[in-house]
Amino acid sequence: MSRIETDTVFVRRDFLEPEAPPPSLGGVPGWVRKNLFSSPFNIAVSLAMLLLLAWALPPLFRWLFVDAVWTGTNREACLPKNGETVGACWAFVNAKLAQFTFGSYPADQRWRPSLAMIVFFLGLAWVAIPKMPRRREGVWLMLTAFPVLTFWLLYGGLGLPIVETSNWGGLLVTLVVAVTGIVASLPLGILLALGRRSKLPFIKIVSVVFIEVWRGVPLITVLFMASVMLPLFLPNGVNFDKLLRALIGVALFTGAYMAETIRGGLQAIPKGQYEGAASLGLSYWHSMRLIILPQALKIVIPGIVNSFISLFKDTSLVMIIGLYDLLGSIQRNFSDANWSTPSIAPTGLIFAAAVFWVFCFSMSRYSMYMERKLNTGRKR
Amino acid sequence: MTLRDKTADDSPRSLVRAVLYDATIRGWVFQGLVLVFLILFAVWVMHNTAANLRAANIPFGFDFLNMRAGFDISQKPIYYTLDSSHAQAFKVGLLNTIIVSVLGIVLATIIGFVVGISRLSSNWLLARAATVYVETLRNIPLLLQLLFWYKAVLSVLPGPRQGYMLPLSTNLSNRGLTMPRPIVGEGFEIVLWVVPVAVVLAWALARWARRRQVATGQSFPVFRASLGIVVGLPLIVFLALGAPLSFEIPELKGFNFVGGMVVHPELIAMLLGISLYTATFIAETVRAGILAVSTGQSEAAFSLGLRPGQTMRLIVVPQAMRVIIPPLTSQYLNLTKNSSLALAIGYPDLVAVFAGSTLNITGHAIEVIAITMAVYLALSLITAALMNWFNARVALVER
Numbered sequence: 032m033s034r035i036e037t038d039t040v041f042v043r044r045d046f047l048e049p050e051a052p053p054p055s056l057g058g059v060p061g062w063v064r065k066n067l068f069s070s071p072f073n074i075a076v077s078l079a080m081l082l083l084l085a086w087a088l089p090p091l092f093r094w095l096f097v098d099a100v101w102t103g104t105n106r107e108a109c110l111p112k113n114g115e116t117v118g119a120c121w122a123f124v125n126a127k128l129a130q131f132t133f134g135s136y137p138a139d140q141r142w143r144p145s146l147a148m149i150v151f152f153l154g155l156a157w158v159a160i161p162k163m164p165r166r167r168e169g170v171w172l173m174l175t176a177f178p179v180l181t182f183w184l185l186y187g188g189l190g191l192p193i194v195e196t197s198n199w200g201g202l203l204v205t206l207v208v209a210v211t212g213i214v215a216s217l218p219l220g221i222l223l224a225l226g227r228r229s230k231l232p233f234i235k236i237v238s239v240v241f242i243e244v245w246r247g248v249p250l251i252t253v254l255f256m257a258s259v260m261l262p263l264f265l266p267n268g269v270n271f272d273k274l275l276r277a278l279i280g281v282a283l284f285t286g287a288y289m290a291e292t293i294r295g296g297l298q299a300i301p302k303g304q305y306e307g308a309a310s311l312g313l314s315y316w317h318s319m320r321l322i323i324l325p326q327a328l329k330i331v332i333p334g335i336v337n338s339f340i341s342l343f344k345d346t347s348l349v350m351i352i353g354l355y356d357l358l359g360s361i362q363r364n365f366s367d368a369n370w371s372t373p374s375i376a377p378t379g380l381i382f383a384a385a386v387f388w389v390f391c392f393s394m395s396r397y398s399m400y401m402e403r404k405l406n407t408g409r410k411r
Numbered sequence: 412m413t414l415r416d417k418t419a420d421d422s423p424r425s426l427v428r429a430v431l432y433d434a435t436i437r438g439w440v441f442q443g444l445v446l447v448f449l450i451l452f453a454v455w456v457m458h459n460t461a462a463n464l465r466a467a468n469i470p471f472g473f474d475f476l477n478m479r480a481g482f483d484i485s486q487k488p489i490y491y492t493l494d495s496s497h498a499q500a501f502k503v504g505l506l507n508t509i510i511v512s513v514l515g516i517v518l519a520t521i522i523g524f525v526v527g528i529s530r531l532s533s534n535w536l537l538a539r540a541a542t543v544y545v546e547t548l549r550n551i552p553l554l555l556q557l558l559f560w561y562k563a564v565l566s567v568l569p570g571p572r573q574g575y576m577l578p579l580s581t582n583l584s585n586r587g588l589t590m591p592r593p594i595v596g597e598g599f600e601i602v603l604w605v606v607p608v609a610v611v612l613a614w615a616l617a618r619w620a621r622r623r624q625v626a627t628g629q630s631f632p633v634f635r636a637s638l639g640i641v642v643g644l645p646l647i648v649f650l651a652l653g654a655p656l657s658f659e660i661p662e663l664k665g666f667n668f669v670g671g672m673v674v675h676p677e678l679i680a681m682l683l684g685i686s687l688y689t690a691t692f693i694a695e696t697v698r699a700g701i702l703a704v705s706t707g708q709s710e711a712a713f714s715l716g717l718r719p720g721q722t723m724r725l726i727v728v729p730q731a732m733r734v735i736i737p738p739l740t741s742q743y744l745n746l747t748k749n750s751s752l753a754l755a756i757g758y759p760d761l762v763a764v765f766a767g768s769t770l771n772i773t774g775h776a777i778e779v780i781a782i783t784m785a786v787y788l789a790l791s792l793i794t795a796a797l798m799n800w801f802n803a804r805v806a807l808v809e810r
Contacts, residue, residue, distance in 0.1 A: 066533070066534065066535035067535060069534075080537055231438045233442040234441075247788040248788055248791075249748035249751040251751045251762055252751065252762065252780060252784050252787065259770070260780055263460050263463045264456045264460055265459055267459070267463055344550075344551075344553070345552070347554045348752070351554075351755055358554065377567075380563055383555055384559070387550065392546065395550065
């Protein structure tokens with residue numbers, strides 16, 4: 032075919048302006064149509080949802096903010112006056128905030144737990160943010176020096192007045208139980224995971240039984256065991272702290288879950304890595320320490336964070352054996368005659384829920400972020 | 412010059428070295444050491460325990476199970492009085508745990524599947540609402556949610572006189588949910604016997620329909636027919652027997668209801684808390700399972716001419732179930748274990764009745780806690796075994 036090259040042939044040299052989309056598809060109406068009212072079923076669902084929101088949200092908003100009492104020094108402030116409805120009693124939370132954070136830790140010593148919490152969050156930021164320098168050293172410091180420093184700060188001795196653990200409470204106990212649990216369960220979990228994958232039959236059986244028994248029972252029975260049975264197991268006269276007993280229970284329990292998380296990481300390491308280590312003549316412990324565990328632990332970081340989230344939520348159970356964590360100290364204050372009104376139970380519980388939610392939600396976002404980051408590292 | 416194998420040297424020093432560095436021997440020695448350590452530890456613990464028990468004057472043994480319990484339980488599915496034994500209290504507690512777990516599993520599964528599918532909906536509002544629900548409730552401790560439902564919602568409901576009247580003579584107040592109690596008339600057992608018969612018939616029908624479809628290609632509306640059999644057959648028998656079932660309607664007398672059946676607020680709070688909490692995890696599992704089925708599968712189904720409903724039922728769901736079932740199992744196990752939190756709001760489950768009241772009255776800490784742990788362990792193992800069996804049935808059969 033020959034090409035026609037005459038001046039009479041019209042050749043368009045520039046693009047036409049695109050037509051605007053039909054009004055029913057573009058802009059806000061189009062979006063609404065596409066995402067809310069695309070089919071009879073969707074119309075029904077959307078209308079039902081809108082009705083539900085219109086029914087639930089305004090009263091909730093009124094209760095939380097508009098009708099809420101923000102200031103006051105005792106229950107009078109939160110009692111309904113001349114027929115008005117009273118919403119959340121934030122004055123209660125405001126008045127008890129120090130107790131919800133530190134329990135009955137002496138007021139003049141509260142700088143100690145505050146300092147420990149600040150050090151903890153700074154240290155956490157150091158090891159958790161990928162761009163920070165010297166993170167490896169940070170991890171070691173957090174796992175070794177930080178617990179010692181915190182114990183000294185919180186308990187006292189060596190120049191600081193001693194504060195018995197029965198005075199600890201509130202968010203402080205929640206953090207202590209959660210952080211100790213996770214720090215203690217890491218080495219235990221690593222040993223159990225290695226034991227479960229060991230070729231030595233007896234070691235394997237012991238690890239499997241340990242892991243499955245702890246995973247098969249509820250934490251509450253473990254805490255009961257720690258609080259009533261543990262004293263019986265020790266020689267007569269040896270008795271230790273209630274908080275420490277709970278910590279032992281929590282650490283053993285979390286260790287079993289941690290073992291399963293880490294085992295997942297160990298199984299994800301290609302066989303070639305094990306064989307490569309063996310062919311270099313490394314002993315079992317050398318190959319684990321230098322080749323396998325660094326890779327396995329790196330993949331399971333999201334899993335470890337998830338374990339930490341569930342542990343953080345589970346710390347609220349120590350309330351049942353008589354320790355006053357965040358939830359426990361809030362719950363204890365429901366019976367404070369100075370504040371007793373119908374609205375303090377919902378207010379206090381919503382406050383506790385908000386605190387737990389902020390911690391857990393940010394951790395879960397962090398876990399998802401690490402998962403994405405680690406995934407891209409492994410993709411070719 | 413030849414290389415000499417050092418281990419082949421038979422001088423005594425090399426022999427010792429060969430033994431020392433032999434991986435197998437080392438392994439056995441190490442295991443022996445662990446075993447000895449564990450035995451010594453166990454002996455030490457038992458010795459201490461025996462001494463402590465002697466000092467506290469509590470003889471070890473399970474005789475206390477036959478003693479009079481002497482405490483009351485608010486929810487009694489089987490016969491129990493103050494004079495019943497601790498063994499009977501144990502049974503009541505166990506039954507209450509099973510009741511709350513089974514009901515919780517059913518509710519959590521329904522809510523979880525609905526929410527999980529809603530999160531993938533094309534309806535923006537529905538998907539967002541489902542996401543907000545999951546992300547909120549998942550990140551709040553279950554214990555807190557239970558206390559919330561119990562203390563902040565159900566306890567502040569008005570009393571029976573001002574309670575909310577719901578359809579079917581049901582009333583919701585701070586005494587719980589009061590509803591008509593079914594009274595079984597003569598011959599009702601026959602209806603109950605017909606149900607398994609109908610299930611077997613439906614199963615046989617499904618088998619026949621599948622065989623026929625394989626042989627001839629003709630399909631049969633199995634689902635509708637089975638539903639008809641399972642519901643219809645007992646219904647026909649029930650009507651034929653003259654409807655031997657009546658209801659005792661609760662009546663308001665004084666400040667409370669008389670007659671009828673009451674679901675205690677503790678059980679309602681437990682069910683609300685535990686199923687709404689576990690449903691968030693189930694929803695995530697379901698969503699992950701459906702996303703795991705590649706879109707090519709549904710596109711292929713459409714190109715074969717299957718309708719969207721059929722595609723979902725025949726292509727997507729069977730493949731998604733393979734991904735969903737293992738984590739679903741662990742959620743069921745978690746729910747069962749979490750039901751032990753009932754203690755905090757006074758629902759009389761196994762932990763509250765047995766590890767609470769019985770332990771406090773008798774002081775037999777070791778026996779009571781050991782039994783409680785063994786029960787949960789057994790429940791976990793049974794659930795795991797059942798779900799593994801189900802999983803093996805739906806698992807991918809590789810050639």
